[in-house]
Amino acid sequence: MNAAGFPLLSLLTFLPLAGAVFIMSVRGDDATVAANARWTALWTSLLVFALSLILWFRFDTSTADFQFVEQIDWLPEFGVGYHMGVDGMSVLFVLLSTLLTPLCILASWESVQTRVRDYMIAFLVLETMMVGMFCALDFILFYIFFEAVLIPMFLIIGVWGGPRRVYAAFKFFLYTLLGSVLMLLAILAIWYRFGTTDIPTLFAQPALPTSWQAWIFFAFLASFAVKVPMWPVHTWLPDAHVEAPTAGSVILAGVLLKMGGYGFLRFSLPLLPNASAEFAPLIFALSVIAVVYTSLVALAQEDMKKLIAYSSVAHMGIVTIGLFTFNQQGLAGSIFQMLSHGVVSGALFLCVGVLYDRVHSREIARYGGVAKIMPSYALVFMLFTMASIGLPGTAGFVGEFLVIVGAWHASPWLAFGAALGMILGACYMLWLYRRVIFGRITRDDLRALLDLSPREYAVFAPLILLTLWMGVYPQSFLSFFEVSVAALIQRHEAALSLPRLAGIAP
Amino acid sequence: MNWTLAMPELVLACAGLAILLVGVIPRANMNQIVSMLVIGALLLAGVLLLGQEDGIAFGGQYVADAFGRFMKLLVLVAAALGLVLALDFNEREGLAKFEFPVLLLFATVGMMIMVSANDLMSLYLGLELLSLSLYVVAAFNRDSGRSAEAGLKYFVLGALASGLLLYGTTLVYGFAGTTNFTRLAEALNAPESAPTGVVLGMVFIVAGLAFKISAVPFHMWTPDVYEGAPTPVTAFFASAPKLAAIALLVRVLMGPFGDLAAQWHQILVLLSAASMILGAFAAIGQRNIKRLMAYSSIGHIGYAMMGIAMHSRVGLHGTLLYMAIYLFMNAGTFAVLVAMRRGGRTVERIDDLAGVGRTDPAMAFWMAVFMFSMAGIPPLAGFFGKLYVFLAAVQGGVWWLAVIGVLTSVVSAYYYLRIIKVMYFDAPAGALDARPASLSMVMAGAGILNILFFLFPAPVLAAVQVAVAALMG
Numbered sequence: 007m008n009a010a011g012f013p014l015l016s017l018l019t020f021l022p023l024a025g026a027v028f029i030m031s032v033r034g035d036d037a038t039v040a041a042n043a044r045w046t047a048l049w050t051s052l053l054v055f056a057l058s059l060i061l062w063f064r065f066d067t068s069t070a071d072f073q074f075v076e077q078i079d080w081l082p083e084f085g086v087g088y089h090m091g092v093d094g095m096s097v098l099f100v101l102l103s104t105l106l107t108p109l110c111i112l113a114s115w116e117s118v119q120t121r122v123r124d125y126m127i128a129f130l131v132l133e134t135m136m137v138g139m140f141c142a143l144d145f146i147l148f149y150i151f152f153e154a155v156l157i158p159m160f161l162i163i164g165v166w167g168g169p170r171r172v173y174a175a176f177k178f179f180l181y182t183l184l185g186s187v188l189m190l191l192a193i194l195a196i197w198y199r200f201g202t203t204d205i206p207t208l209f210a211q212p213a214l215p216t217s218w219q220a221w222i223f224f225a226f227l228a229s230f231a232v233k234v235p236m237w238p239v240h241t242w243l244p245d246a247h248v249e250a251p252t253a254g255s256v257i258l259a260g261v262l263l264k265m266g267g268y269g270f271l272r273f274s275l276p277l278l279p280n281a282s283a284e285f286a287p288l289i290f291a292l293s294v295i296a297v298v299y300t301s302l303v304a305l306a307q308e309d310m311k312k313l314i315a316y317s318s319v320a321h322m323g324i325v326t327i328g329l330f331t332f333n334q335q336g337l338a339g340s341i342f343q344m345l346s347h348g349v350v351s352g353a354l355f356l357c358v359g360v361l362y363d364r365v366h367s368r369e370i371a372r373y374g375g376v377a378k379i380m381p382s383y384a385l386v387f388m389l390f391t392m393a394s395i396g397l398p399g400t401a402g403f404v405g406e407f408l409v410i411v412g413a414w415h416a417s418p419w420l421a422f423g424a425a426l427g428m429i430l431g432a433c434y435m436l437w438l439y440r441r442v443i444f445g446r447i448t449r450d451d452l453r454a455l456l457d458l459s460p461r462e463y464a465v466f467a468p469l470i471l472l473t474l475w476m477g478v479y480p481q482s483f484l485s486f487f488e489v490s491v492a493a494l495i496q497r498h499e500a501a502l503s504l505p506r507l508a509g510i511a512p
Numbered sequence: 513m514n515w516t517l518a519m520p521e522l523v524l525a526c527a528g529l530a531i532l533l534v535g536v537i538p539r540a541n542m543n544q545i546v547s548m549l550v551i552g553a554l555l556l557a558g559v560l561l562l563g564q565e566d567g568i569a570f571g572g573q574y575v576a577d578a579f580g581r582f583m584k585l586l587v588l589v590a591a592a593l594g595l596v597l598a599l600d601f602n603e604r605e606g607l608a609k610f611e612f613p614v615l616l617l618f619a620t621v622g623m624m625i626m627v628s629a630n631d632l633m634s635l636y637l638g639l640e641l642l643s644l645s646l647y648v649v650a651a652f653n654r655d656s657g658r659s660a661e662a663g664l665k666y667f668v669l670g671a672l673a674s675g676l677l678l679y680g681t682t683l684v685y686g687f688a689g690t691t692n693f694t695r696l697a698e699a700l701n702a703p704e705s706a707p708t709g710v711v712l713g714m715v716f717i718v719a720g721l722a723f724k725i726s727a728v729p730f731h732m733w734t735p736d737v738y739e740g741a742p743t744p745v746t747a748f749f750a751s752a753p754k755l756a757a758i759a760l761l762v763r764v765l766m767g768p769f770g771d772l773a774a775q776w777h778q779i780l781v782l783l784s785a786a787s788m789i790l791g792a793f794a795a796i797g798q799r800n801i802k803r804l805m806a807y808s809s810i811g812h813i814g815y816a817m818m819g820i821a822m823h824s825r826v827g828l829h830g831t832l833l834y835m836a837i838y839l840f841m842n843a844g845t846f847a848v849l850v851a852m853r854r855g856g857r858t859v860e861r862i863d864d865l866a867g868v869g870r871t872d873p874a875m876a877f878w879m880a881v882f883m884f885s886m887a888g889i890p891p892l893a894g895f896f897g898k899l900y901v902f903l904a905a906v907q908g909g910v911w912w913l914a915v916i917g918v919l920t921s922v923v924s925a926y927y928y929l930r931i932i933k934v935m936y937f938d939a940p941a942g943a944l945d946a947r948p949a950s951l952s953m954v955m956a957g958a959g960i961l962n963i964l965f966f967l968f969p970a971p972v973l974a975a976v977q978v979a980v981a982a983l984m985g
């Protein structure tokens with residue numbers, strides 16, 4: 007059953023926690039503790055990443071079944087078990103989380119100087135929660151990881167954030183909590199109905215009655231829409247991104263937003279086929295509004311991070327369009343878009359972080375002519391800008407293209423809306439790039455800036471590689487989830503045809 | 513008559529009398545010795561309790577069962593923790609009188625009688641023994657105006673509640689002809705024919721008990737008493753008596769009035785909803801952390817009552833689990849509150865915790881654990897308490913109550929987060945005084961239980977299961 011021969015997923019999940027406990031036990035003066043905390047966190051997360059590569063090599067892409075499964079009883083009298091496993095839809099998210107965490111730790115090496123120990127602990131705990139969430143195959147277990155993410159993220163924004171960090175941290179926490187408690191009720195309803203929260207068992211059950219499906223769909227929507235975030239509940243995101251430290255933004259954009267999309271994919275679509283089909287137009291409408299509206303808002307931003315934050319909302323709008331098209335291109339495109347957005351937007355936040363570390367300002371007007379002083383940086387920034395726009399040959403293109411193809415099957419107008427997002431995306435990203443990188447050097451203090459340091463090269467190198475790899479040869483990633491997506495669509499169509507048959511029979 | 517069944521209570525009561533005699537010996541550190549003796553007596557009672565057999569004693573007045581043992585163990589733990597919290601505090605505040613531990617001990621005896629009551633008479637006896645002890649300890653800091661006010665307020669309102677309870681008792685006795693729970697259950701097994709007088713009496717009894725657990729709208733005394741009483745006393749108030757009163761409420765409603773569930777279901781649902789809402793919203797504006805905890809405890813009682821209101825196994829399971837977890841969240845939180853001293857004086861404003869994350873990382877960490885746990889954020893224990901009561905509400909089909917429950921838990925998350933914000937995000941307001949090891953141990957112990965509950969829930973759940981089975985078959 008378990009291809010690795012040992013409980014790999016639990017190890018991936020709880021190894022960071024062990025690292026955090028180790029850091030907690032470090033004693034000594036501040037400098038020693040900080041150095042120890044940094045190195046421990048880095049090595050722990052690198053080790054986790056190395057172990058997670060086993061998933062990449064040993065994952066069987068020819069089946070839609072869950073793999074690397076582990077299962078033990080946990081709350082047996084209520085049918086809740088500790089059940090871990092990955093399928094094609096979740097395995098790459100696990101890898102994304104384990105990849106971004108060491109990069110985040112490396113990116114905060116010098117920029118975080120206060121309470122380094124707590125910071126590193128928070129990131130390792132965060133990694134535990136993220137990996138656990140993508141591996142959980144029990145609804146209650148999923149919910150625990152899903153919501154526990156709030157604790158470290160709240161502290162990361164609140165302690166190491168910018169001037170309005172308290173407001174941003176509260177808004178982030180309460181928005182997300184409000185959404186997820188409604189999902190909790192839906193989970194309890196499912197639990198009550200089926201007597202189990204085991205996800206593979208739930209998939210094998212006949213679909214819920216249509217009236218139930220609608221309620222549960224909206225309860226899920228409340229949670230996942232806030233996480234994604236969809237218009238109009240996206241307003242926490244710009245605040246959280248702007249105030250969070252660079253690495254916090256990277257994880258937020260790179261992984262936490264994917265939790266919403268993953269939630270739709272894992273729960274809403276397979277468990278609620280009728281409601282998903284019925285309310286797809288609603289999702290499409292909200293997504294198109296998100297794409298167009300937040301793109302326009304992004305055009306008007308004067309803060310680099312805020313601009314990229316709004317662009318995230320737009321890109322995630324493309325993802326939600328793709329998810330509800332229910333065809334191979336749309337769904338695969340959505341997953342690919344989530345992965346590429348995880349890499350590209352994370353990298354863009356890191357790019358902003360590079361400038362912020364040097365100048366301590368995120369104001370676009372504060373910069374200009376950076377290309378002359380930091381040529382390598384300008385090149386790196388350009389690559390990710392292009393990837394964000396969706397230039398063919400970069401990661402961003404494949405996902406958006408597939409989603410637009412999928413959307414065309416649903417409705418040409420939908421495809422038009424999604425494509426509009428790409429055009430507007432080109433406008434705001436290129437304009438941002440022009441204002442920051444090109445032009446004359448308007449401020450004298452910019453002349454003293456140093457180009458990328460070796461540490462920063464090390465942070466960007468894997469992301470550059472991935473961006474190009476995903477753009478040039480997407481098949482090596484698509485092959486992971488093609489079978490799972492096909493199985494999902496097949497299930498969906500089978501479930502939708504049932505009531506029609508029942509309707510025909512007397 | 514099988515009086516040996518009540519051995520834990522008897523031993524505890526006799527120990528109380530003996531310790532009272534020891535206490536009058538003039539020695540310098542008599543408070544310490546007496547406290548240790550009392551803790552020893554509580555431990556002994558606990559051990560005896562574990563060996564207790566099931567049965568009925570004292571002419572049907574007293575019942576021993578798994579449910580009672582479970583709740584009594586919680587009560588004993590709560591009382592012992594309250595004493596530990598008071599140990600150092602009383603010395604520093606000049607309250608180190610040996611009567612204090614003895615009063616807590618008698619209150620504990622009262623609570624154990626309440627939990628085991630099988631008759632409206634023994635119910636009242638236990639309740640009064642508890643209340644009389646509590647009136648005194650609330651006003652224990654007698655030179656402080658606020659403490660005296662707390663004691664007096666508690667006394668006057670408590671007397672009113674006792675009056676309500678007694679009135680209900682007489683009504684029930686008058687219409688049903690018996691005060692014994694077993695015989696009441698037999699007399700009331702046809703709910704349609706239950707005399708209105710009995711229903712009315714039941715309402716009065718529920719009101720009297722609702723006062724003890726400070727459920728809205730019988731909560732008026734809580735913020736003032738919590739604020740005025742010495743902090744360890746508040747810690748005690750917030751845990752042990754509530755546990756005992758919840759146990760009593762459960763026993764009365766599931767036992768004699770079990771067949772009137774349709775009637776009391778509505779009352780409890782309303783009390784629960786009102787408590788959750790008030791607990792969530794009234795706490796937002798508080799500046800004094802003890803007042804805040806008062807409203808927070810009102811909210812928690814609302815969640816616990818949600819489980820009782822469902823009159824189902826899952827519901828009772830949820831309530832018992834909730835109270836067990838609440839006990840440890842509460843003990844830890846109050847250990848932090850007792851440790852809040854600056855310049856030799858207690859400080860009680862939330863802002864006094866400012867920057868504790870930097871000046872005292874260990875305490876801030878534990879406090880953050882307790883606050884997240886109270887807010888019900890997984891994977892901490894508080895989440896599991898809420899999970900089970902919400903499940904009961906969903907199962908009982910009372911959707912709106914579950915929705916109110918989750919929404920108020922978001923609202924209350926705001927003020928728990930505010931405490932974390934003050935501790936971690938704000939600039940330090942000066943270091944707090946060094947705290948005694950006893951408080952650190954309570955914090956760490958309660959904190960570890962809160963964190964690790966999700967790893968080993970099985971033993972606790974099994975104990976709860978046995979307790980539920982004893983009551984609901």
